[in-house]
Amino acid sequence: AQSVTQLGSHVSVSEGALVLLRCNYSSSVPPYLFWYVQYPNQGLQLLLKYTSAATLVKGINGFEAEFKKSETSFHLTKPSAHMSDAAEYFCAVSGQGGSEKLVFGKGTKLTVNP
């Protein structure tokens, strides 16, 4: 069974600062990993996904994530935060067994201070 732990339910950064959102996963099989973003009163939007093609994955809006098998981590980063990045971010994992069941972390709410 897969599971995801997101460290820090709230992260606050200044505009222009580095964004680092942490995600650790547990999976008995090679996983697919995803980061989604949710803006207020909206659904989830896919930021990026890892499917074993490359360990460093680039997504939309300048975000990227690095898959580290030895650390079972898939942290999300962005070099310079923008006010529009304020949202809730979810890490998710699924197995390769053909199931569409994504298991989500509890989410990290990102605040960007001017």
Next chain:
Amino acid sequence: KAGVTQTPRYLIKTRGQQVTLSCSPISGHRSVSWYQQTPGQGLQFLFEYFSETQRNKGNFPGRFSGRQFSNSRSEMNVSTLELGDSALYLCASSLDRQGGSPLHFGNGTRLTVT
């Protein structure tokens, strides 16, 4: 392409009533999943449908049910509503059931049970 459409956006129901939520997936997508999102429990998987068949089911009571039609549109029904059913219900579609297929989410239906 139009995104995932969920109707209605907001619903207010009374305890004991039943409710039906509707989801139209992205054209060509055959898999539809439903998630419940609450502040306390986060995102929890309800069920997944593919080609009109339920393929996966989460840990929810039998009061929660769903179905998928031949055009891939899906509905979920909650009977005998309880206060704890108040949540954002998210529908997501994907092209197929391959593990790496990302889910595309609608904006959700906000259900309030009074």
